[in-house]
Amino acid sequence: MTPQAKIEILQHLIQIPSVNDHEAQVADYIASLFEPYPQAKVEKVTYAPGRDNLVVTIGNAGPQLGLCGHMDVVAAGDEGAWQHAPFAGEIVGDQLFGRGASDMKSGLAAIVITLLEFLEQGTQLPGSIRLLATVGEETGEYGAAQLTAAGYADDLAGLIIAEPSGLDNVVYTARxxxxxxxxxxxxxxxxxxxxxxxxxxxxxxxxxxxxxxxxxxxxxxxxxxxxxxxxxxxxxxxxxxxxxxxxxxxxxxxxxxxxxxxxxxxxxxxxxxxxxxxxxxxxxxxxxxxxxEAIPGDPHAPLVQLAKQVSDQVCGHDTQIVGSGGANDGAEFLQAKSDFTSIEIGPGSNTSHQVDEYVSIKEYLQAIEVYEALSLAFLKKAAQPEQVHD
Ligand SMILES: [Zn+2]
Missing domain, CATH: 3.30.70.360 (Alpha-Beta Plaits)
Structure with a gap:
């Protein structure tokens, strides 16, 4: 996929004003991107009229990695206070503006494109990848709770939440x-x-x-x-x-x-x-x-360490392994039957929930590279039987 096509997908997502509802329009748009690929399993899970969660699964037998993003955004507030209209997806230089540019339609677009590129390139995955796109994260994580109760997280070996930590941070524990x-x-x-x-x-x-x-x-x-x-x-x-x-x-x-x-x-x-x-x-x-619930996490877990290595390599920075003061969808998914690590790493700026929210286009495109390399590295490692050392 060309960088231009990747940017257009993000602009399209921002142009859907999914302010704590209307997530079904986002889910429909994402589902339409998978239409050329009948091998992708696309499931809509309705929370309420006009509010659908979306689950897309690709790949083969073996360990399953979850990639999660929420489709709702917080309200734009006083639109007159914005220099760049909140639902336009305007670009100035390296900055792409709009409600959700940072939290978290850039992360959502990046994980969607990760799956699309694996399909486009016919990548043979040593396992499967499951996109979990949720409703209502900003108002109570009830989309994630619904998907967890319905068993969609029961086979996960790891979970990456594309919330805007910045690619130079991996969040492994959260309040x-x-x-x-x-x-x-x-x-x-x-x-x-x-x-x-x-x-x-x-x-x-x-x-x-x-x-x-x-x-x-x-x-x-x-x-x-x-x-x-x-x-x-x-x-x-x-x-x-x-x-x-x-x-x-x-x-x-x-x-x-x-x-x-x-x-x-x-x-x-x-x-x-x-x-x-x-x-x-x-x-x-x-x-x-x-x-x-708080997420205890383990800074030495393979998914945490791989995320740091991959992000260091792709972006050339020193990724920090940190905690978060806010809750995320991972707190719900971790209630599932399987035992796995949930991390947050994603593109974004410190303008989340503010006027003139933006994301760096460079960081957004790097995020796609990070998710692709990290998905492959994690599945490969999880698919191998444990190395025995004497
Ligand atoms: Zn968020």
Whole structure:
């Protein structure tokens, strides 16, 4: 495929405004690129109307490598603040602009082209490659959760997520996430007779004041990721100034580390809620949205080391082996039956989720080279029986 054709595929992907939905248009477009190759197995897995995950499998018997990218992007925000229209795919010099140029339609295009070039060149793979293109990564990784539950990750020997780490970084460990909400229900009465009502805000504050000390006992620090993070980021309550509030709620965001499985934290939060609910009048309800486990990872795993070697060779830089403060689809896929390593390496800039998001075209084209060489190297290594040393 010519560099021009590769750039046009990325521009086309950016021109589909898949802002946390409409991923089916992206999936349809990618599926159409595989039409000339009947040997590729193309499967659409519908999450909701207009929202399809896409799975494309190519190759032969042997180990299977997953290449993963999400098809949704975050909103463009105030489009007037952009110098380059967010859904145009405009090019200036080496920069290609648009929402998703960095996070992560460049990575997605690069893994799609990796499969297309193997098909075009008739490469005999020592195993198979599975493209996992997901919906809803930015809003809860539920596309990846759906594909995992349906068994699409059960045969993986390794997984590469093309998120925008920059090709000079391989991410092998990542924080998990717990977003939780506490709703306090009280009883509204006129504020001249507070004794007849139940103040939902007062009761919510009991939780707010008690949760800090509970979180403070998680003192362990991960050498790469740091400590556990807990922040109450949203709070609201009350109806009007002369009524005792019947309703109040807060939301908190936690960034977890591998030392603390999410269940340990759920147990603590639930115990605190149960304890407070013993007090007269207190009614607190706890819920979670799309929690993700932290990824412990192993910096010495073959996939991590190969990714560094290949990226060093292709790009001529010294690739760093690092951790990530954010969760990715890998946290879901790792819940599958098989035991494998999940890494993040992909093209992108530090403009993800910002106005005038862009990717370097040079880095985008290098990413395709990296994925092709890394896929072949990994499958070859995984297909060989373990070397025995005396
Ligand atoms: Zn992303």
């Amino acid at each position: 998990g996430v717990i977003d939780y909400k506490v709703v306090s229900t009280g009883k509204a009465v006129h504020s001249a007779q507070p004794e007849k009502g139940i103040n939902a805000i007062d009761n919510l504050m009991k939780f707010y004041n008690a949760v800090g000390p509970v979180m403070a006992k998680y003192t362990q620090t991960d050498p790469v990721l740091g400590g556990l993070l807990h922040n109450v980021d949203l709070i609201s309550g009350g109806e009007q100034v002369n009524s005792i509030p019947a309703q109040a709620e807060l939301m908190a965001n936690m960034r977890t580390i591998p030392a603390y499985p999410n269940q340990v934290i759920y147990d603590d939060l639930e115990a605190l809620i149960a304890q407070l609910n013993q007090e007269p009048g207190v009614q607190l309800d706890l819920s979670y949205s799309y929690p993700e």
